[in-house]
Amino acid sequence: MLTCTDEDLGVQLKHDEVVLDGFLIFFLLILTMSVKIDVVRLEIPENTNVIVGQSHFIKTVEDLYETLVSSSPSIKFGIGFCEASGKRLIRKDGNDEKLITSAVDACKRIAAGHVFVIYISNSFPINVLNRIKSVEEVVRVFAATANPLQVLVAETDQGRGVIGVVDGMTPLGVETEEDVKERYSILRKFGYKK
Amino acid sequence: MLTCTDEDLGVQLKHDEVVLDGFLIFFLLILTMSVKIDVVRLEIPENTNVIVGQSHFIKTVEDLYETLVSSSPSIKFGIGFCEASGKRLIRKDGNDEKLITSAVDACKRIAAGHVFVIYISNSFPINVLNRIKSVEEVVRVFAATANPLQVLVAETDQGRGVIGVVDGMTPLGVETEEDVKERYSILRKFGYKK
Amino acid sequence: MLTCTDEDLGVQLKHDEVVLDGFLIFFLLILTMSVKIDVVRLEIPENTNVIVGQSHFIKTVEDLYETLVSSSPSIKFGIGFCEASGKRLIRKDGNDEKLITSAVDACKRIAAGHVFVIYISNSFPINVLNRIKSVEEVVRVFAATANPLQVLVAETDQGRGVIGVVDGMTPLGVETEEDVKERYSILRKFGYKK
Structure with a gap:
């Protein structure tokens, strides 16, 4: 994973003091997010x-x-x-x-x-x-x-x-009546539910 | 809500390889934050x-x-x-x-x-x-x-x-003696406290 | 701590509509992250x-x-x-x-x-x-x-x-046999373990 330390940002900010105002706002924002x-x-x-x-x-x-x-x-x-x-x-x-x-x-x-x-x-x-x-x-x-x-x-x-x-992963849909029956029977097959 | 996928960023990085060093540091940082x-x-x-x-x-x-x-x-x-x-x-x-x-x-x-x-x-x-x-x-x-x-x-x-x-929302102040009395009595009125 | 409000960003986005495409993608991304x-x-x-x-x-x-x-x-x-x-x-x-x-x-x-x-x-x-x-x-x-x-x-x-x-702080290494003995005896010295 790529990383960028606070030191990098500090240097960067100095570099950009000569750049137009708009970009300074951007660098201030990133300094705020010092949480990686x-x-x-x-x-x-x-x-x-x-x-x-x-x-x-x-x-x-x-x-x-x-x-x-x-x-x-x-x-x-x-x-x-x-x-x-x-x-x-x-x-x-x-x-x-x-x-x-x-x-x-x-x-x-x-x-x-x-x-x-x-x-x-x-x-x-x-x-x-x-x-x-x-x-x-x-x-x-x-x-x-x-x-x-x-x-x-x-x-x-x-x-x-x-x-x-x-x-794990994100859900793909909502269970149907058929899926409910299967879920119900799986737990009984495992012996987890009466 | 606006979104920007990893693919977008990948393309973006390629685009900017011709741009000056300072801006490359910025794109590296954003790739680090691949958590939306x-x-x-x-x-x-x-x-x-x-x-x-x-x-x-x-x-x-x-x-x-x-x-x-x-x-x-x-x-x-x-x-x-x-x-x-x-x-x-x-x-x-x-x-x-x-x-x-x-x-x-x-x-x-x-x-x-x-x-x-x-x-x-x-x-x-x-x-x-x-x-x-x-x-x-x-x-x-x-x-x-x-x-x-x-x-x-x-x-x-x-x-x-x-x-x-x-x-909910952020707090607006600290309770006073008066507020404490009110809090105390509300819980008794609800029947939640003796 | 430095902060940059949504208003600042809104203004910023308008400013940059005249700027080249590459930078617009960047501002879209930052608007997505309206969580500070x-x-x-x-x-x-x-x-x-x-x-x-x-x-x-x-x-x-x-x-x-x-x-x-x-x-x-x-x-x-x-x-x-x-x-x-x-x-x-x-x-x-x-x-x-x-x-x-x-x-x-x-x-x-x-x-x-x-x-x-x-x-x-x-x-x-x-x-x-x-x-x-x-x-x-x-x-x-x-x-x-x-x-x-x-x-x-x-x-x-x-x-x-x-x-x-x-x-607290991040770990510096893994405990050795010697460290385990010390940990074991400290808890007994405190009276926390029999």
Whole structure:
């Protein structure tokens, strides 16, 4: 992705002081938008789901570990957490080396203070999401998905923060009566609904 | 709303290769911002409230239906949900045709994967919000309001995602002792506080 | 912070109708982005933490007061809430004048409908966060932190809305075995983990 730092803009503004007024207005506007938006595409290996959220405090890592490990006997998971002060390290834990590596890699690329990333397999978001939302350090959850996921990260002079996600694709239409029947029967076939 | 696609920009960049260096920096910057922000204004009919959130998985529709229908005997509601993969349909349910139509229309216009919209009447957000937050597919809630609501939607090459809302208007001042008394008594008049 | 209003842009567009095609495309693009992003840096006095969230309805203030005051005998706190319709006042409460002032000041600067700000001392986010998430008016929490905090606020023709936060700084690396041991022992030293 192409980038243009504030320094570039500063230089640019000086260059253009000789240019006609109209263009100066344009450069002022761009200086206002000193927030850069970065689109971070997360890799989601087959049969895994990713959960991205924000918490506070280093205790997050142990508490997320404990809540996930007790959620089911089958779950495999990896956690990454971006410590936002002090040593500012990506903290990590889990019970599967590959998933821990995936979570740490995602944290490196998101690189936003107090953001955590969890990869899970042999388990699904509905098995763990309410537990995660209830962890006492967790502020909010941005996404839980197996779809292609883009994390939108704003970057300022101080650091970075997640502003949203693009989770999968946009809708193509509205379901028909036939689609409703299919949806109804799929959930029963999965055993998710009676 | 005016739009300018990535293709337009690509062409533009080629055009300007002959132009002086200063302007090239400007085009690089705009290519960086390949995230378009769309402002979607939701219609909120009289005596209704809207709740906008994000979840995951098609089961959301039935679980939201069940949690809302059991929240009070009086509630009327419509649910729309943007399926983000597979058939990518706007899924819908509820117990009031008009409110279902409102929810589906809002989903069409937001058009962001895994986003849901709920319209309620004969019920208020405080009657249902904690139930909705606890639905096991629900990732987060963006707004619950009867105010004019603008949903800010980011659009990338992959799809769309909600980044925030403008819920009502900005404040005009700070409450005085007199305002505090009035606030206190209004809540007692409503029967909301003892 | 430099700003450029829609009016400026309107005038600008007229000015440039005489200019070559290439630059017209640029002005169309900027009109599309009529969302301004404002970076609001919150002051966090020593030994305090700040919690920023979004709710709905004026009852928020009393309910947050009650949930905070009952969270521990020691807590000192101040609450500010941006009423989004009607009188549109910043509502406030708490048990410490300085913290109430901090919360009101933060609300003045964020100035986004239905946003609340809480400052706490003699208490930590982990002591109150789950209580706050469970308040029936609370839609979501954006941040809970003692780090330098920037609140990213989008501004449209209608009003303002929080789109994200920069909470502390970006990570510098990944923790080593040595760092893990230190993290483990710090939490035990604090008495937070057995």
